[in-house]
Amino acid sequence: xxxxxxxxxxxxxxxGIAAGAARVYEKIRNLREAENLSFSLEKTSCVGxxxxxxxxxxxxxxGSYLYGNIDEDRALEVIERHIVRHDPVREYxxxxxxxxxxxxxxxxxxxxxxxRNCGMIDPEDIxxxxxxxxxxxxxxxxxxxxxxxxxxxxxxxxxxxxxxxxGFPTGLKWRFARxxxxxxxxxxxxxxxxxxxxxxxRSLLEGDPxxxxxxxIIGAYAIGACEGVIYCRAEYPLAIKRLNIALAQAREKGxxxxxxxxxxxxDFDIMVKEGAGAFVCGEETALIxxxxxxxxxxxxxxxxxxESGLWKSPTNINNVETxxxxxxxxxxxxxxxxxxxxxxxxxxxxxxxxxKINRGGLVEVPMGITxxxxxxxxxxxxxxxxxxxxxxxxxxxxxxxxxxLGDTPxxxxxxxxxxxxxxxxxxxxxxETTCMVDMARFFLDFTRKESCGxxxxxxxxxxxxxxxxxxxxxxxxxxxxxxxxxxxxxLVKEGSLCGLGQTAPNPVLTTIxxxxxxxxxxxxxxxxxxxxxxxxxxYTVDPEKCTGCMVCAKNCPVNAISGERKQLHFIDQxxxxxxxxxxxxxxxxxxxxx
Amino acid sequence: xxxxxxPSPHTEKKPEPEVDLSLLDPLISKYRNKKGNMIxxxxxxxxxxxxxxxGAFLKIARETGLxxxxxxGVATFYAQFRLQPxxxxxxxxxxxxxxxxxxxxxITDALxxxxxxxxxETTADGMFTLESVACLGCCSLAPVMMIGEETYxxxxxxxxxxxxxxxxxxxxxxxxKTKQS
Numbered sequence: 001x002x003x004x005x006x007x008x009x010x011x012x013x014x015x016g017i018a019a020g021a022a023r024v025y026e027k028i029r030n031l032r033e034a035e036n037l038s039f040s041l042e043k044t045s046c047v048g049x050x051x052x053x054x055x056x057x058x059x060x061x062x063g064s065y066l067y068g069n070i071d072e073d074r075a076l077e078v079i080e081r082h083i084v085r086h087d088p089v090r091e092y093x094x095x096x097x098x099x100x101x102x103x104x105x106x107x108x109x110x111x112x113x114x115x116r117n118c119g120m121i122d123p124e125d126i127x128x129x130x131x132x133x134x135x136x137x138x139x140x141x142x143x144x145x146x147x148x149x150x151x152x153x154x155x156x157x158x159x160x161x162x163x164x165x166x167g168f169p170t171g172l173k174w175r176f177a178r179x180x181x182x183x184x185x186x187x188x189x190x191x192x193x194x195x196x197x198x199x200x201x202r203s204l205l206e207g208d209p210x211x212x213x214x215x216x217i218i219g220a221y222a223i224g225a226c227e228g229v230i231y232c233r234a235e236y237p238l239a240i241k242r243l244n245i246a247l248a249q250a251r252e253k254g255x256x257x258x259x260x261x262x263x264x265x266x267d268f269d270i271m272v273k274e275g276a277g278a279f280v281c282g283e284e285t286a287l288i289x290x291x292x293x294x295x296x297x298x299x300x301x302x303x304x305x306x307e308s309g310l311w312k313s314p315t316n317i318n319n320v321e322t323x324x325x326x327x328x329x330x331x332x333x334x335x336x337x338x339x340x341x342x343x344x345x346x347x348x349x350x351x352x353x354x355x356k357i358n359r360g361g362l363v364e365v366p367m368g369i370t371x372x373x374x375x376x377x378x379x380x381x382x383x384x385x386x387x388x389x390x391x392x393x394x395x396x397x398x399x400x401x402x403x404x405l406g407d408t409p410x411x412x413x414x415x416x417x418x419x420x421x422x423x424x425x426x427x428x429x430x431x432e433t434t435c436m437v438d439m440a441r442f443f444l445d446f447t448r449k450e451s452c453g454x455x456x457x458x459x460x461x462x463x464x465x466x467x468x469x470x471x472x473x474x475x476x477x478x479x480x481x482x483x484x485x486x487x488x489x490x491l492v493k494e495g496s497l498c499g500l501g502q503t504a505p506n507p508v509l510t511t512i513x514x515x516x517x518x519x520x521x522x523x524x525x526x527x528x529x530x531x532x533x534x535x536x537x538x539y540t541v542d543p544e545k546c547t548g549c550m551v552c553a554k555n556c557p558v559n560a561i562s563g564e565r566k567q568l569h570f571i572d573q574x575x576x577x578x579x580x581x582x583x584x585x586x587x588x589x590x591x592x593x594x
Numbered sequence: 595x596x597x598x599x600x601p602s603p604h605t606e607k608k609p610e611p612e613v614d615l616s617l618l619d620p621l622i623s624k625y626r627n628k629k630g631n632m633i634x635x636x637x638x639x640x641x642x643x644x645x646x647x648x649g650a651f652l653k654i655a656r657e658t659g660l661x662x663x664x665x666x667g668v669a670t671f672y673a674q675f676r677l678q679p680x681x682x683x684x685x686x687x688x689x690x691x692x693x694x695x696x697x698x699x700x701i702t703d704a705l706x707x708x709x710x711x712x713x714x715e716t717t718a719d720g721m722f723t724l725e726s727v728a729c730l731g732c733c734s735l736a737p738v739m740m741i742g743e744e745t746y747x748x749x750x751x752x753x754x755x756x757x758x759x760x761x762x763x764x765x766x767x768x769x770x771k772t773k774q775s
Contacts, residue, residue: 018745050734197691277673293632
């Protein structure tokens with residue numbers, strides 16, 4: 001790479017590729033060959049601006065320019081204008097050092113620690129990681145002869161807590177694993193990101209696998225582990241591929257293997273295990289059972305994994321994001337990390353911002369920022385100017401926080417107080433068209449399917465709760481259903497062994513707590529206030545707007561619409577199956593939904 | 595609950611196609627006698643055949659000493675494993691939270707109708723298998739489906755069906771070509 005020629009960098013994370021970034025990369029490469037242009041073409045991963053994918057960055061002698069929504073045609077235009085004619089294309093620009101762009105707010109409110117390299121480096125090239133201070137933390141430990149106890153002390157002082165959702169102090173967990181006797185100890189990276197609507201770990205592994213590896217190496221040194229396992233979802237093929245590339249490069253450079261960083265007796269290696277698709281494997285003991293090749297069913301604790309984990313040896317498990325924070329803390333010191341965040345929740349947290357939000361993507365923010373700030377300042381508000389109704393935090397184990405609690409600061413304690421949980425970082429934004437009863441039904445359907453079946457209350461209790469919710473959304477709800485749901489929720493929480501069952505009722509409980517009126521409207525008036533539950537809708541014809549074009553009548557699958565040409569049409573409610581075809585086919589918005 | 599993955603004894607059993615079990619040999623010799631080898635063996639077998647044939651279970655059990663009952667227990671526990679042959683194209687419709695909020699249900703409904711199959715089933719011509727998955731992690735493109743390696747985002751029921759139709763047309767052209775040559 002020479003410095004005098006411009007660099008063109010294409011973001012090739014999974015979401016970028018899904019949006020067509022691989023074709024853009026090909027197109028640019030072919031153009032360079034065909035026209036014999038002089039620029040270096042490089043790859044990086046996701047910078048978090050999913051709503052602007054595919055992204056192409058051009059760095060030349062005047063600065064850095066990030067272009068968004070670049071399809072194949074626009075790629076040609078950008079290369080032609082920017083590279084050939086030295087005329088940057090302002091209309092596609094999402095970020096530049098030189099002037100203000102509309103997307104500046106998305107990046108401005110962020111503090112990137114875990115994601116420090118995502119979208120900045122080629123994840124398949126270890127030297128780019130090294131050039132940005134990578135593997136410096138383990139070198140520092142060797143150089144300054146920092147003892148394992150001191151490393152643990154540093155992590156304790158930083159206040160880092162488990163980013164997978166539990167929020168358990170990481171340093172304390174390490175200390176337990178270190179203090180438990182055993183010749184063989186293991187550390188595990190939990191990359192079984194199962195929450196629907198969350199993709200923080202995927203982006204991190206795809207964008208900066210070495211930071212996770214370095215975190216694990218430091219953890220292994222602190223705990224005295226000889227072997228590491230990364231348990232990654234098989235649904236993340238690109239993450240697995242890049243992890244394996246990173247592992248091979250790290251071994252070649254001596255960051256893994258024998259006598260790492262020249263530290264006598266520090267031998268450590270990591271392997272990747274592919275998960276086979278079971279949400280419950282995010283739970284520590286289930287994950288360990290799965291690594292051992294068994295059904296991923298949780299067991300009773302104690303003994304905790306720190307005493308008896310993988311193959312009955314002391315084992316320490318942390319989530320991807322937690323590991324990625326570790327090298328930064330060692331490099332910058334605990335105090336600098338603890339300067340971010342609140343009193344009890346230090347540092348930053350990565351969120352996957354999705355749903356009805358204008359700027360959906362991956363954001364890393366200091367703890368303690370309010371939900372409203374994330375949604376309005378970073379996320380740019382709700383799509384199509386609709387009303388913000390609620391935000392779902394913590395996936396199937398979490399809950400819905402209503403808009404009026406939008407000034408809740410995002411830290412473990414404040415979020416728990418609302419009935420939701422911080423979780424791994426999925427943040428799904430909902431607007432007025434999302435039905436909260438249906439949302440609760442959706443999550444319960446998920447946990448019911450994913451229950452391993454060991455505990456009766458989780459296996460059967462969630463099923464009974466789901467049946468009640470299904471009845472309510474179909475307009476067959478009865479008085480007393482809400483109370484029944486609450487009672488069952490309590491029993492499921494009490495009668496389940498692991499986090500899956502203990503938290504499964506949360507989505508139901510929080511929606512009842514904040515949106516009880518919606519439940520009551522479904523049950524008493526047989527109405528869905530969000531106009532979302534299919535069985536509760538009525539389709540009628542607006543006499544003002546109907547032109548009598550016959551399109552709805554022709555398309556109705558059950559011939560429920562009558563009316564002659566140029567005359568007002570009529571929908572027979574007895575026959576109507578509420579499929580919504582008339583509503584989508586009508587060109588004059590003459591079908592009313594209620 | 596996960597026991598739902600166990601095929602009901604009442605469902606009609608289709609005769610399984612003949613498979614070449616010798617393809618398993620390198621896999622078995624790689625993992626035999628390794629700790630925690632069961633899931634990698636089953637994953638490997640599925641990578642070869644697209645599903646885990648009955649014969650593969652029997653052969654792995656015979657040659658590695660793993661218990662057939664435990665293998666069946668594991669294979670029915672995890673969502674990844676299939677015990678039935680699949681279509682040439684596997685359509686995976688995402689039902690993650692973001693996709694659900696953006697109406698993923700209508701995508702599955704439209705595909706069910708167009709393909710005349712239920713969720714998890716394969717079309718009679720063996721071309722398509724329709725599956726629902728928890729989250730593909732492309733939440734900003736919701737609703738999303740994946741066919742093979744290709745991801746399709748910002749779908750509506752209608753353009754999802756259009757994608758299927760295009761694949762059908764391409765396939766029938768290819769069969770015509772092979773017939774001609």
